């Protein structure tokens with residue numbers, strides 16, 4: 001029997017008022033958090049959600065963060081929301097002038113490999129409510145101030161991936177839905193092999209084939225960011241520029257940053273330690289993300305304006321003034 005029917009009506013009403021007051025107090029507390037636009041930014045790395053039996057012996061939920069149970073993702077989203085986090089896409093962080101409401105902490109949710117459990121439709125065409133996109137869409141519906149943002153590091157058709165998200169014939173409509181709904185599609189190479197020792201011309205093919213494939217699927221698409229398979233970069237740093245920009249088979253590509261597969265929260269874009277060629281991520285194993293709910297003082301807190309970069313005096317020396325992108329620097 002629902003709790004509500006067990007309570008006298010006046011008590012239920014009182015509880016509702018208290019809950020509303022608590023929620024308002026939380027919102028107020030967040031908007032009163034002092035701005036710190038040099039705090040760290042969590043970039044979360046997801047793979048499967050309620051995954052396919054991709055491990056021998058069946059799915060292993062929540063062990064290493066490679067296959068998160070749907071309930072875990074829902075709980076993590078609610079935890080982020082309650083902690084005052086606010087989703088942005090990876091491409092938004094290429095400049096310090098991105099928008100996040102006052103008092104909020106930006107978070108990037110990334111999903112690698114275009115795995116089946118990230119975006120599955122049911123017979124009849126509805127999005128499976130237990131796949132990652134279904135969970136993100138439902139969370140946005142019940143929390144309209146949580147926008148539809150997440151970055152999908154996708155793979156084209158390959159030996160590793162039949163088609164992106166693995167439902168043959170549906171890949172085009174899925175990719176277009178993601179792009180027009182506000183999500184980011186970004187490069188995760190073509191074949192998902194280790195990039196450690198590939199010659200430059202193969203690195204360029206890895207980047208350009210994928211770019212060509214996704215541009216065909218989503219006309220006008222520009223993939224601005226890339227994530228390393230397994231987090232492994234070319235051993236020779238001189239080859240990193242082949243991941244960022246180049247031309248192959250008549251296709252030109254330009255990625256403005258490279259994401260790793262571990263390393264904790266990222267530096268803010270205005271921080272002199274922010275390095276576009278090595279942006280760390282946080283694995284989504286339970287506890288790894290939740291830890292950052294408990295240390296809010298270390299995280300980025302927005303001043304609400306993309307035109308000013310506001311930092312406490314103690315951190316002012318850490319700002320890279322060359323990368324303010326025209327924003328005004330404010331110290332308090």
Ligand SMILES: [Zn+2]
Pocket residue numbers: 112113188192228229230
């Ligand atoms: Zn991957």
